Amino acid sequence: MIDWLDYNGFTVVTKPAKEFDDGGGRRRFKRSIRLDLVVDALEIARHVDSIVLFSGDGDFCPVVEAVQRLGVHVTVVSTMRSQPPMIADELRRQADVFTDLVELKAAIGRTLGDR
Numbered sequence: 001m002i003d004w005l006d007y008n009g010f011t012v013v014t015k016p017a018k019e020f021d022d023g024g025g026r027r028r029f030k031r032s033i034r035l036d037l038v039v040d041a042l043e044i045a046r047h048v049d050s051i052v053l054f055s056g057d058g059d060f061c062p063v064v065e066a067v068q069r070l071g072v073h074v075t076v077v078s079t080m081r082s083q084p085p086m087i088a089d090e091l092r093r094q095a096d097v098f099t100d101l102v103e104l105k106a107a108i109g110r111t112l113g114d115r
Helices: 002-007 034-047 058-069 089-094 101-108
Strands: 018-021 027-030 050-054 073-078 097-100
Touching: 034 050, 034 058, 050 058, 058 073, 058 089, 073 089, 073 101, 097 101
Parallel strands: 050 073, 073 097
Antiparallel strands: 018 027
16 A cells, blocks of 8 residues: 555655563564654645545544644545444544545555465
């Protein structure tokens, strides 16, 4: 999906996971790009008409609301079809448009033979 988005003109932001020792000799990974996404969204909000957020994390509600106040249209892509749903209800309601990832499968999915 990341390749498809990049190829089709989307800006794809990734961040490597940070590896650390948990104190008990086990390797753990810290993966968080939330703050980076919030800063990016607020920085570009005055220069774009719309933002597409691929997340279901309700912690993004304040930034979605903030960029909407600046006139930015926000589409949130996640899924309600998993158990439990991977979208916070408040984020789904805050978005201008909610798209279930399952609906995108035909457009961006690959078959086993494509892998």
